[in-house]
Amino acid sequence: MEADEGLILNVSSLPSPESHHSAGHKRFRKPLPGKDKWQSKALKRKLQWADEGTPSKQKPKLSVSPIKKCTKKADICMKGNLSSKSPPKKHSTDRHNESLRSRPFIKTSCLFKNNPKIPEIHRGGVKQVQEKVFTSDSFSQLDLHPHLISTITTVLKMSSMTSVQKQTIPVLLKGKDALVRSQTGSGKTLAYGIPLVQSLQGMKSKIQRSDGPYALILVPTRELALQSFDTVQKLLKPFTWIVPGVLMGGEKRKSEKARLRKGINILISTPGRLVDHIKSTKCIHFRRIQWLIMDEADRILDMGFEKDVTVILNALNAESERRQNVLLSATLTEGVTRLADISLHDPVSIAIVEETWDRTTPEQEAIGSPARMEEDGFAIPEKLKQHVVVVPSKLRLVTLAAFILGKCKFEKLHKMIVFFSSCEQVEFHYKLLLKVLLGSQEAEAPEHLPLPSSHLKFLRLHGNMEQEERTAVFQEFLQCRTGILLCTDVAARGLDLPQVTWIVQYNAPASPAEYVHRIGRTARIGCHGNSLLVLTPSEAEYVNSLASHKINVSEMKMEDILSSLMKDDRFKGRRWGNKKSRGTNPQEVRERATVLQTEFENYVHSGEGTVQWAKKGLTFAGKPKANAALLKSCDLNTLVGWTQVYPRSRERKDMENLATRKC
Ligand SMILES: Nc1ncnc2c1ncn2[C@@H]1O[C@H](COP(=O)(O)OP(=O)(O)OP(=O)(O)O)[C@@H](O)[C@H]1O
Numbered sequence: 001m002e003a004d005e006g007l008i009l010n011v012s013s014l015p016s017p018e019s020h021h022s023a024g025h026k027r028f029r030k031p032l033p034g035k036d037k038w039q040s041k042a043l044k045r046k047l048q049w050a051d052e053g054t055p056s057k058q059k060p061k062l063s064v065s066p067i068k069k070c071t072k073k074a075d076i077c078m079k080g081n082l083s084s085k086s087p088p089k090k091h092s093t094d095r096h097n098e099s100l101r102s103r104p105f106i107k108t109s110c111l112f113k114n115n116p117k118i119p120e121i122h123r124g125g126v127k128q129v130q131e132k133v134f135t136s137d138s139f140s141q142l143d144l145h146p147h148l149i150s151t152i153t154t155v156l157k158m159s160s161m162t163s164v165q166k167q168t169i170p171v172l173l174k175g176k177d178a179l180v181r182s183q184t185g186s187g188k189t190l191a192y193g194i195p196l197v198q199s200l201q202g203m204k205s206k207i208q209r210s211d212g213p214y215a216l217i218l219v220p221t222r223e224l225a226l227q228s229f230d231t232v233q234k235l236l237k238p239f240t241w242i243v244p245g246v247l248m249g250g251e252k253r254k255s256e257k258a259r260l261r262k263g264i265n266i267l268i269s270t271p272g273r274l275v276d277h278i279k280s281t282k283c284i285h286f287r288r289i290q291w292l293i294m295d296e297a298d299r300i301l302d303m304g305f306e307k308d309v310t311v312i313l314n315a316l317n318a319e320s321e322r323r324q325n326v327l328l329s330a331t332l333t334e335g336v337t338r339l340a341d342i343s344l345h346d347p348v349s350i351a352i353v354e355e356t357w358d359r360t361t362p363e364q365e366a367i368g369s370p371a372r373m374e375e376d377g378f379a380i381p382e383k384l385k386q387h388v389v390v391v392p393s394k395l396r397l398v399t400l401a402a403f404i405l406g407k408c409k410f411e412k413l414h415k416m417i418v419f420f421s422s423c424e425q426v427e428f429h430y431k432l433l434l435k436v437l438l439g440s441q442e443a444e445a446p447e448h449l450p451l452p453s454s455h456l457k458f459l460r461l462h463g464n465m466e467q468e469e470r471t472a473v474f475q476e477f478l479q480c481r482t483g484i485l486l487c488t489d490v491a492a493r494g495l496d497l498p499q500v501t502w503i504v505q506y507n508a509p510a511s512p513a514e515y516v517h518r519i520g521r522t523a524r525i526g527c528h529g530n531s532l533l534v535l536t537p538s539e540a541e542y543v544n545s546l547a548s549h550k551i552n553v554s555e556m557k558m559e560d561i562l563s564s565l566m567k568d569d570r571f572k573g574r575r576w577g578n579k580k581s582r583g584t585n586p587q588e589v590r591e592r593a594t595v596l597q598t599e600f601e602n603y604v605h606s607g608e609g610t611v612q613w614a615k616k617g618l619t620f621a622g623k624p625k626a627n628a629a630l631l632k633s634c635d636l637n638t639l640v641g642w643t644q645v646y647p648r649s650r651e652r653k654d655m656e657n658l659a660t661r662k663c
Pocket residue numbers: 158159160161162165182183184185186187188189190329330493494495496520524525
């Protein structure tokens with residue numbers, strides 16, 4: 001789902017001229033030619049829809065002209081709460097007065113009215129599949145080279161094996177192929193890395209750099225390639241004659257060719273880039289390949305690399321038939337099974353699952369046999385607390401912002417990842433949140449800040465960024481103790497980012513497997529972690545879909561999330577002036593949410609450029625897969641909101657067709 005975002009760009013929510021002083025708002029005094037025409041049309045639409053909820057029942061009620069009224073007396077716009085007769089009291093400091101003057105008028109009715117009812121979430125008694133992460137067995141029990149053991153204990157600082165390592169390492173040391181399925185963050189990299197290094201260091205004829213690759217590790221993303229390279233490099237510390245290397249898009253082909261020519265013994269690559277080299281780099285060969293490892297196999301397939309994997313398998317088979325093959329994934333999909341069929345020889349299947357299905361309701365009984373359950377159930381880290389919040393489209397953006405403020409500004413140190421469904425959405429929300437949550441914060445008096453602004457550090461990561469920047473952001477987030485990373489699914493798989501405390505999924509993931517991978521960026525290797533899935537009312541059913549995969553989420557209330565705005569006086573409505581805020585007065589919470597929403601909208605409307613950029617951020621053109629997902633999951637409200645962004649365009653027509661179909 002990509003098109004909603006609770007940012008309804010319509011003129012009725014624009015600020016009154018008297019309340020703005022910045023250059024960005026001069027346009028209200030001197031409108032751009034032709035612009036007021038579409039604004040008034042958008043206003044008309046907005047009024048219709050605000051009254052009736054859906055466009056299908058449009059009955060124009062244009063007797064009120066809010067812009068006019070707001071312009072004269074902004075306070076009238078606040079639904080019955082602000083009296084035009086009682087202007088705000090004088091405040092003690094000029095600064096405070098200034099801050100109040102620049103505060104937008106509040107129009108609570110827009111944001112909190114005519115929203116679809118939030119359905120109740122009925123949770124069945126789902127018992128999650130659990131894996132025990134650690135065992136009491138130490139690495140020294142394995143038949144490994146003593147230098148390798150000491151590297152594990154002294155360099156990697158690990159003593160006992162995880163369950164997946166305990167089961168996988170002996171199988172691979174025996175030379176068998178394996179299909180390994182284990183929960184996210186359970187230590188799969190070392191499960192293949194240790195036997196790989198053990199076998200290569202012990203080869204009868206000592207490996208020469210110029211021999212070329214003995215092992216190929218395929219991973220879906222560049223970040224994962226770098227991360228796997230880092231682990232392998234550490235394991236190879238005592239065995240300096242074995243050279244690891246990475247090939248991934250984004251780097252100059254020429255320098256990769258030069259490194260290939262010099263020799264890489266353990267080649268870590270993304271499939272696309274490797275195929276590139278197979279087709280164009282003469283010096284690449286697989287004559288000595290002994291190992292093929294496909295990590296995050298389901299993601300490799302999801303990303304459309306199936307054809308590339310076939311090209312790679314053919315290239316390997318053409319030069320070396322005998323090799324050991326390993327396929328690893330946190331989730332087992334049909335595609336992975338298919339890939340296992342063509343790439344593994346008589347594999348040992350390793351699945352670290354303890355619990356079986358707990359049939360507690362007849363509906364669950366009807367879903368399928370225990371065997372099927374075994375296949376469909378995803379193991380979730382035991383210490384991961386999963387939450388869901390159902391939020392009407394219009395309120396999604398403020399809810400997200402309030403959640404970020406609540407956790408990252410007002411609670412103790414949090415490190416958060418927020419998933420979006422497209423690169424454009426990431427960019428859009430990154431700039432918007434940076435500007436509104438951080439930009440204005442910087443301008444506020446220091447006494448308003450409960451914590452230093454550095455706690456609200458925003459980063460973003462997506463596939464449209466230059467590789468250099470991607471790597472820098474990845475490294476920065478890896479090392480920082482707090483921060484908020486806004487990203488696409490480029491960061492969903494395999495990435496090991498320590499100390500992440502919250503995962504937020506702002507857009508529902510395309511599949512339960514994706515859900516598991518996204519939340520798997522927290523609660524790694526036995527640590528605690530939390531996740532929040534944001535759904536629109538029409539998507540509430542998704543919770544049942546997760547339950548059918550043994551995924552159990554508990555509900556959070558939108559109002560509770562929004563109430564953290566009470567801690568941030570930047571969003572205090574004009575009416576409350578110097579008054580002390582009372583706990584979590586629902587009316588005041590709503591008004592603060594409206595102030596925040598208005599700030600978002602003001603920023604977007606501050607110029608033609610930002611409007612265009614917002615449209616880009618809310619669009620989902622050119623992504624057929626995403627469109628299909630949108631059709632499946634997004635609600636009417638979303639579509640209505642979206643059509644308001646596009647008052648007259650082909651896209652709008654498309655969206656209206658889509659809305660009609662949804663009806
Ligand atoms: N035996 C161990 N003891 C302590 N820490 C470990 C052990 N094995 C791995 N780790 C650490 O656990 C973290 C997760 O490991 P890894 O990234 O290999 O998990 P994964 O199963 O591949 O996760 P994902 O499915 O998300 O890719 C890493 O930081 C790794 O260093």
